[in-house]
Amino acid sequence: MAYYVGIDAGGSKTHALVTDEHGHVLGKGQSGNGNHQIDAAEAARHLTEAAAEALQQAGIHHADVAHAYFGLAGADRETDFRILRPIVSAIGFPRFSIACDTIIGLRAGTDRSYGISVICGTGTNCAGRNKKGEQLQVGGFTYMYGDFGGGGALNEEVFRSVIRAWDGREQPTLLTGLLLARLGYTSVEDMFNDYLDHNKRVPVDVTKLLFTAAAEGDAMAIEILNRQGVELGKSAAAAAKRLGMGEDTFDVVLTGSLVTRGDTGGWIRGPLERIVHEVAPHARIVTLTVDPVFGAIWAAMEEYGLTISTDVYERMRALGTFDDIQIQE
Structure with missing residues (x-):
């Protein structure tokens, strides 16, 4: 045995x-x-x-x-x-x-020994393995090293979007009311000053508000989630190109809570799938179960x-x- x-x-x-x-x-x-x-x-x-x-x-x-x-x-x-x-x-x-x-x-997430994995949870990462067994990681080293998003960064995107809508740099957004309720403030000005005066950090679970607002058709929330999908798609497409997988049939496995549970409207998955298929038309996007x-x-x-x-x-x-x-x- x-x-x-x-x-x-x-x-x-x-x-x-x-x-x-x-x-x-x-x-x-x-x-x-x-x-x-x-x-x-x-x-x-x-x-x-x-x-x-x-x-x-x-x-x-x-x-x-x-x-x-x-x-x-x-x-x-x-x-x-x-x-x-x-x-x-x-x-x-x-x-x-x-x-x-x-x-x-x-x-x-796949019955094959090769494919691409995309993680979008607290952080983001992407890795691939081709038919030859060659492996490659694309990203996973934070914003300074080329990444975007994950729950540990999109929370700040929510916060800054509310600030920018408040001071006139962006359009009004449903995120404002949701964020104020989550953090316990009655106005953006009070929140702005309190966070600035006390060097506070935005809770990671604020990211969930993006999905709530997107489900109500909020343009700002949808834009942020779409950008997350684009960035993840670019990572997966880069892995496919560098591993020579463009003509192969393989699975792109989505892991991490943002893409396995939060993205009910396909705001992340849609752009990701489009970009991957531009490089690898036979790839199948699947969710880890x-x-x-x-x-x-x-x-x-x-x-x-x-x-x-x-x-x-x-x-x-x-x-x-x-x-x-x-x-x-």
């Missing part, structure tokens, strides 16, 4: 699964922050804890694992991998791979040389979310 380990680690959580080659989940583990860019020592401890818990539930040891695949937030550049390789090696798996969490998000850690398991199987069957995909997708997973006896 061959066993596989998949690990998905981000800034707030680490998830680990152990399965056999048939996709039966034998053990799962979880812990806290697994992003070394936040705290390398803490990330190492949490990765070790999650893996150990999953192995213990499965009743196996590190040496029994055919392959372990780590999808790690912050695994962006060679500088990161020089830190991560010793951390992961110390956990004790004889064979393992490390990739950015965008790659396992991609793998979880399972936990990314499933992608880590499937990538582990493929790294070991296993061809994943339809039964494995169907069995694991039927499990639901990580929290829903019941361990097989």
Whole structure:
């Protein structure tokens, strides 16, 4: 019997699964922050804890694992991998791979071993993998390094749009009333002065107001969300071009709360899809519906040389979310 380990680690959580080659989940583990860019020592401890818990539930040891695949937030550049390789090696798996969490998000959203993943949650990121196995990341390094948006930036777009409408630089917007109600002010002037005088930061959840206003036809909110779609589309199109995928049939997997739950009107997805299809007309835009850690398991199987069957995909997708997973006896 061959066993596989998949690990998905981000800034707030680490998830680990152990399965056999048939996709039966034998053990799962979880812990806290697994992003070394936040705290390398803490990330190492949490990765070790999650893996150990999953192995213990499965009743196996590190040496029994055919392959372990780590999808790690912050695994962006060679500088990161020089830190991560010793951390992961110390956990004790004889064979393992490390990739950015965008790659396992991609793998979880498609039956193919290649494609493009676009993340739009608190931040944004994009990564692709072609048929040759070549991988590329486009973005993921904040506004200064070329990115736009994500919940941690669109909240400020809401705030500044309300300010600009108030002082006459932009048209009136429904965002004004929504923002004042959310932050507890009776006027934009009071909000403006209080934030300026006390150096306040705009809460991340203010981004949700864009979807509320867009659903009511607000031009400003729609413009901001459309721009987010354009920027994500440019990232995906750049990945497709640089990886030589223009004529291929593949999936562009959308992950992150803004595109999987918030974008009910297609304000982001529409422009994204249009730009991608200009470069890769056979690409299919899909929304991630399972936990990314499933992608880590499937990538582990493929790294070991296993061809994943339809039964494995169907069995694991039927499990639901990580929290829903019941361990097989």
